[in-house]
Amino acid sequence: MKFTKMHGAGNDYVYVNCFDESLPTDIPALAQQVSDRHKGIGSDGLILICPSEVGHARMRMFNADGSESEMCGNGVRCVAKYVYDHGIAKEEELKIETGNGVLTLQCNLSGTKVESVRVNMGKPILTSADIPTLLPGDPPVKAPLNVGGKRLEVTCVSMGNPHCITFVGELSDAWVHGIGPLIESHEMFPNRVNAEFIQIVSPSEIIMRVWERGSGETQACGTGACASAVAGVLAGITERKVLCHLPGGDLELEWSDSDEVFMTGPAVEVFEGVWPE
Ligand SMILES: N[C@H](CCC[C@H](N)C(=O)O)C(=O)O
16 A cells, blocks of 8 residues: 655644555554554554545545544645645645535645645534534533533534634643543543644734544644634634644634635645555
């Protein structure tokens, strides 16, 4: 199986071109094996670039623990880069099918290759039953959540996949590694949840760290950054356009008047290889 290692703001996945490659039947096991940073290729998960009847390609995304997610913001930018740079499509505006519908992506070129991508991530999902969370409110905004002996105020948003956002005074490992896993598996989130921690710099600038469902701390999370931008507006903290600093890079976000969230960020190809050797 040929693969390509790519990252978006340091959120790295093993990508497989399923137009050409056939996969083993146990894809969750494959995702676990390739993601292993000591005994595998090393990544936050596995992303399949598949043929689609409604777009230029279809993305399927598996976390490092083998669980499948509906959506991946950094991943869908890299899928667009792969599809354009490898000649699967020639258009700079691409349609990619995801678990959150068919998204429209605008590729920004440097020479003949894609350098960054602007994605219309669609409308945020703000009903608690659809996020899904058992917390009250559509959506829950600054809702009380008891975690690890603390009473947090959390805001929940789905971008096709579920996110739980906590605005903190100062980011720390205690938040991300101590509280993150407890939020991920909290009984209020029947499908588990991605946990974002946000430090506010100004109404138009935030710093984010994330504990991802199924992958642990990653250097960036595109859907999480979008969800956090929406949460900041809902909580009355930030403006509709924000710059988000993540450990692996920056993402630009805008919750537009049309209710759609736009995300712009980098997409990078690192190397190609064959698995197993
Ligand atoms: N890093 C990804 C999100 C992965 C979400 C995944 N951990 C889930 O289970 O939903 C992103 O850029 O949007």
